[in-house]
Amino acid sequence: MNFLQQRILSEGIVKPGNVLKVDSFLNHQMDIALLDQIGAEFHRRYADKPITKVLTIESSGIAIACSVAREFGVPVVVAKKSKSVNIDGDTYVAEVESFTSKKKHLVVVSKKFLTAQDRVLIVDDFMANGYAMQGLISLVESAEATVEGLGIVIEKAYQEGGWRMRNLGYRLESLAIIESMDPKTGEITFQTQE
Amino acid sequence: MNFLQQRILSEGIVKPGNVLKVDSFLNHQMDIALLDQIGAEFHRRYADKPITKVLTIESSGIAIACSVAREFGVPVVVAKKSKSVNIDGDTYVAEVESFTSKKKHLVVVSKKFLTAQDRVLIVDDFMANGYAMQGLISLVESAEATVEGLGIVIEKAYQEGGWRMRNLGYRLESLAIIESMDPKTGEITFQTQE
Numbered sequence: 001m002n003f004l005q006q007r008i009l010s011e012g013i014v015k016p017g018n019v020l021k022v023d024s025f026l027n028h029q030m031d032i033a034l035l036d037q038i039g040a041e042f043h044r045r046y047a048d049k050p051i052t053k054v055l056t057i058e059s060s061g062i063a064i065a066c067s068v069a070r071e072f073g074v075p076v077v078v079a080k081k082s083k084s085v086n087i088d089g090d091t092y093v094a095e096v097e098s099f100t101s102k103k104k105h106l107v108v109v110s111k112k113f114l115t116a117q118d119r120v121l122i123v124d125d126f127m128a129n130g131y132a133m134q135g136l137i138s139l140v141e142s143a144e145a146t147v148e149g150l151g152i153v154i155e156k157a158y159q160e161g162g163w164r165m166r167n168l169g170y171r172l173e174s175l176a177i178i179e180s181m182d183p184k185t186g187e188i189t190f191q192t193q194e
Numbered sequence: 195m196n197f198l199q200q201r202i203l204s205e206g207i208v209k210p211g212n213v214l215k216v217d218s219f220l221n222h223q224m225d226i227a228l229l230d231q232i233g234a235e236f237h238r239r240y241a242d243k244p245i246t247k248v249l250t251i252e253s254s255g256i257a258i259a260c261s262v263a264r265e266f267g268v269p270v271v272v273a274k275k276s277k278s279v280n281i282d283g284d285t286y287v288a289e290v291e292s293f294t295s296k297k298k299h300l301v302v303v304s305k306k307f308l309t310a311q312d313r314v315l316i317v318d319d320f321m322a323n324g325y326a327m328q329g330l331i332s333l334v335e336s337a338e339a340t341v342e343g344l345g346i347v348i349e350k351a352y353q354e355g356g357w358r359m360r361n362l363g364y365r366l367e368s369l370a371i372i373e374s375m376d377p378k379t380g381e382i383t384f385q386t387q388e
Contacts, residue, residue: 023304024306024307027272028271028272028274028303028304028307029269029270029271029272029304029306029307030260030263030269030270030271030272031269032260032263032264032267032268032269032270035260036264058252058253059252059253059256059272062253062256062257063256063257063260063270066224066226066229066257066260066261067260069224069226070226070230073226074226075223075224075225075226076223076224076226076257077222077223077224078221078222078223078224078253080222109222110217110222110223112218112223113217113218113222113223
């Protein structure tokens, strides 16, 4: 069991509706030493890739992206949530549906910060159905940049996001893959990784 | 002129309506080395204070808060924007008006992550009228924690936020204080700091 799985077992709280609360160390209160371990682990896994940018989505991916980007010595680009499309055409836009609220919103990134030369590692805290990730991939592809890989801190194996991303041919590295959670007992089972 | 003022002069863009765009290094694309210089500088200025938490507000304060918290070896707590008050009473709540959109929203923080023992450094990217900062101070005071100081990356001297905070007796350290900006010429003048 890795450092993150241990931390999830000791502090994660299982809530009804397949919700895992990790707000004592990852989302609301943030343990910087843990974030830096996460950054080092993604760097180790993607050390063979010539990453030029780390892309994430506001707001819970930002802290993770900063720790990852520090390891690679590259900038972070944060895709912004937006309600309206900027009409002057200087942004790439994708539509995303939220798993928790079911609402649709746009994610945008300035054309200045993603170019065809960029080789992008996309990171986020959670992957459930993968809609946010699909929006981010779409932004990178709009820029004709290269998606070198996806880095997810906590993947939910019983939702289809991870399966869909791998099926589409993307390399996906998840630091903890949750096989099942029981809100009654609080038990969390991880998928075994090599 | 310090490292941040130099960077603002070389890459900041003045827009009509007293807007300074620093999205190539601070807000949208983030230069991690610069964030770490910012973290080191706030640590130098508050080295005399026994900081236990760095508090910020989502989303543009998060990256800065992580670099500051790393220097102090303490966690970040991110106040969340919210439309509705959580009825189970486990959060502190404050109301904030946005300078850009003029809309009011709530900021909330879980009672678990701010306690009476905490000595808090509050950081954010910009200070204009100071409404966001006032909301964050109110959260700390609801928890009966101590506001040890405020750290702002870019303060606008011609708006009242900085003056109000200092007038209320808070220690405020701003790394760049903008005296004036001219959207026609793009000229930016900084207030001289000791």
